[in-house]
Amino acid sequence: MKVGFIGAGNMASAMIGGMLQKGLLQKEDIIASSATQKTADRVAQEFGIRTTLDNKEVAKAEIVILAIKPIYCEGVIREIRDQIGENQIVVTIVAGRSLQWLSDTFGKPVKLIRTMPNTPALVGEAVTALCPGELVSEEELEEVCRLFRGFGKAEVVGEHLMDAVVAVSGSSPAYVFMFIEAMADAAVAEGMPRAQAYQFAAQSVLGSAKMVLETGKHPGELKDMVCSPAGTTIAGVCKLEEKGFRSSVMECMKACADKSRNM
The missing domain is CATH 1.10.3730.10 (ProC C-terminal domain-like)
Structure with a gap:
């Protein structure tokens, strides 16, 4: 299974580190993109994974994780949406962007999972809420939960609770x-x-x-x-x-x- 991270900041780094440390993924299974070569080089050196400045290259992965700030979300989705197929899963860690908003922005049926981890992921003690879209199967949701448990606890919640999750754990x-x-x-x-x-x-x-x-x-x-x-x-x-x-x-x-x- 190939997992791609669009965004390679602190949260993405914590997630990558946790997944590798727990043996959930191998280095060759992960690719990450960043906005700068400096960040790409740092992440590649730290984790031994492949990095790129091309988001479209990352969008070829089976699971694509959008680890970006909310203000960049729309632009990134418009950039990669033609690369995303019906069998891929797109996972977001973006606050304030609903499943409906994500679906509308992609403009086509996409398997979406909205999540909200927190920074204790850096020490393997995150708590993450996950909310799946209707196209995601139970098996696919469990696979993503398994990955997120690599750096802490993971719980499935209804989307109506995501704003509460941001307050009680995300922030x-x-x-x-x-x-x-x-x-x-x-x-x-x-x-x-x-x-x-x-x-x-x-x-x-x-x-x-x-x-x-x-x-x-x-x-x-x-x-x-x-x-x-x-x-x-x-x-x-x-x-x-x-x-x-x-x-x-x-x-x-x-x-x-x-x-x-x-x-």
Whole structure:
């Protein structure tokens, strides 16, 4: 099976690395295109795959992954659509571009799968939502899911949830990084060296996330386990509530989903 990436930036590189590391694909099975020779050379050297500046060359692959920014999507589709046949699968990681929009832009029946991974793919811990078009078979969808599980978790969702996915996972690493940075800054203010503060803050977020995933307990129950009566943690929780921590996060995600919905 040949897989082609149109776009060879950070996300595409993370996906390629994960697929190769898990042995899901061999180097000769992958081709990637980029807008610049510098990027093409970097990716070729890093992964040992074939690279090109010609998107049409990539469009010959059995699975074509559009790993590009939304503003370039229409132009790229118009460039490659004559190369895409009825047996190929086109996978997008483009925010705000619906299956209907993609189908209309191709202007012909195409097997489409809309996805939204996130940047933790760079460390093999992504979560990806996949939404198949009506022409995609269950076997074809499972094959694409298998590839995406090479760099994290993959779940099939209805398209009506994709804007929520953008908010809760696609964009959320940025919120988490801000939270880690803020915690580290506060620790530095208390006298902790900055490098150590980042280690403590990041490891605490990692460990807390694993507790949610592995214990199956409600986050509120896990929070209560830390909050001793009249203790330090409940004092901090009270201050977060006073400053509107939860409502700020919810409003942040709503703004993100609204942006995705209206792109």
